[in-house]
Amino acid sequence: MKIYEESTAPNARRVRMFLAEKGVSGLEYVHVGLKSGDNISSDFRKKNPLAKIPVLELDNNECISESMAICRYFEALNPENPLMGVSPFEQANIEMWQRRCEISFMNIVGMGFQHSTGYFSDRMNPIKEWGEECLKQAKVFMAFLNDHLKDHQYIAGEAFSVADITAFIAIEFARVVKVRIEDDHIHLLRWYQNIKSRPSAKA
Amino acid sequence: MKIYEESTAPNARRVRMFLAEKGVSGLEYVHVGLKSGDNISSDFRKKNPLAKIPVLELDNNECISESMAICRYFEALNPENPLMGVSPFEQANIEMWQRRCEISFMNIVGMGFQHSTGYFSDRMNPIKEWGEECLKQAKVFMAFLNDHLKDHQYIAGEAFSVADITAFIAIEFARVVKVRIEDDHIHLLRWYQNIKSRPSAKA
Numbered sequence: 001m002k003i004y005e006e007s008t009a010p011n012a013r014r015v016r017m018f019l020a021e022k023g024v025s026g027l028e029y030v031h032v033g034l035k036s037g038d039n040i041s042s043d044f045r046k047k048n049p050l051a052k053i054p055v056l057e058l059d060n061n062e063c064i065s066e067s068m069a070i071c072r073y074f075e076a077l078n079p080e081n082p083l084m085g086v087s088p089f090e091q092a093n094i095e096m097w098q099r100r101c102e103i104s105f106m107n108i109v110g111m112g113f114q115h116s117t118g119y120f121s122d123r124m125n126p127i128k129e130w131g132e133e134c135l136k137q138a139k140v141f142m143a144f145l146n147d148h149l150k151d152h153q154y155i156a157g158e159a160f161s162v163a164d165i166t167a168f169i170a171i172e173f174a175r176v177v178k179v180r181i182e183d184d185h186i187h188l189l190r191w192y193q194n195i196k197s198r199p200s201a202k203a
Numbered sequence: 204m205k206i207y208e209e210s211t212a213p214n215a216r217r218v219r220m221f222l223a224e225k226g227v228s229g230l231e232y233v234h235v236g237l238k239s240g241d242n243i244s245s246d247f248r249k250k251n252p253l254a255k256i257p258v259l260e261l262d263n264n265e266c267i268s269e270s271m272a273i274c275r276y277f278e279a280l281n282p283e284n285p286l287m288g289v290s291p292f293e294q295a296n297i298e299m300w301q302r303r304c305e306i307s308f309m310n311i312v313g314m315g316f317q318h319s320t321g322y323f324s325d326r327m328n329p330i331k332e333w334g335e336e337c338l339k340q341a342k343v344f345m346a347f348l349n350d351h352l353k354d355h356q357y358i359a360g361e362a363f364s365v366a367d368i369t370a371f372i373a374i375e376f377a378r379v380v381k382v383r384i385e386d387d388h389i390h391l392l393r394w395y396q397n398i399k400s401r402p403s404a405k406a
Contacts (some may be wrong), residue, residue, distance in 0.1 A: 049347065050303060062292065068301035076291035088279035089265065096272035097309070100253060130333040144252065 002028045004047060005054035009034060010106065011067040012054045012172040013203075017165050018071045020200035022078055040123060068098070071162060083162045095143070097156040097163035105141040106170035108134045113177050138179050142171070146185035160198075162168075168195045205231045206273075207250060208257035212237060212269040213309065213376040215257045220368045221274045227279055243326060271301070274365060286365045287361035300359040300366035308344040309373035311337045316380050332349075342380050345374070349388035357394070363401075371398045 005012035032038045032053050040051045047055045048065040056064045064070055075084045085091035091163060114120055115131025155163040182189050208215035235241045235256050243254045250258045251268040259267045267273055278287045288294035317323055318334025357368040373397060384391050397403060
């Protein structure tokens, strides 16, 4: 199996961290340059018509894109050490938190980056005002996470899960646009240092 | 169990349609007015601090928000008639398509609505240029779906799935901002009429 990605891109990092936590190894990584536009080539669009990375290519050449779909594939293939929950309630609670951290935070940071910096202005229409609004919203979400973590060791409760991966990668990504954990967000800082100390954080 | 929602809101409709397809009934529905701001009240924020609907409240008072997390709860509780796949590949492929239809289409239509109409300008900062950009992107995605459906009966292949629900509800929602299926998108029209004929489409 192969993964097409750029190793420093946030969604690529989510999948790498997930696989490291699951103990899955032996995948071949193929570099796809985003700034150089490898991902918008017609060859790459055969693997993912939406031109996003990462893409998992199976040995039968079927392709799966979307980070969380790739993670779910490996979760279903290797149910031990679950990161997406086991009981119906655990599965739903982790999915709720993963989605909150993704939709209201990671994707917002991503749009904040793209629209405020114009990094991909060769292929999209950056709207500075929207980018700045996103960065404001990202800070509001970090305050919300800090409050939540006052009473919880991990994002989705008392066990590490894929929701922690999404939140951690989003916080690291936010530094690119100078959105950082505030000094008085002590619960978020405690959680961040804890996640950062896991070997998977360097995957 | 109770579901807090506004029955015409797109995410509420996704959950209603999913439950109808699964044959789950007997839930109590509690109306939460969005325009009137019931969802941003302090009482409702105890159920979902992000103030979004729908919210599923279990009999033990635990709350699950995020439509796809609610759907996953019922999928795990009632595995018969699967809408999220069974094999690892099916699960991943359906999740990929559900996410494509949600992130690149339904959420884009939602932002297009909020930012171009200013419907929630009492509680957010609408940016007209971003709203208009979103409506353009929604049209591009509908053309992509039309191409995809040329060779597939349903969004994620040959079986109806939660990805069809997301795409169908997004298309119906898009009509509010006058984004409609083009007459020459014959594959998308065929698929839309097929989904619309299911009893669950009226749930």
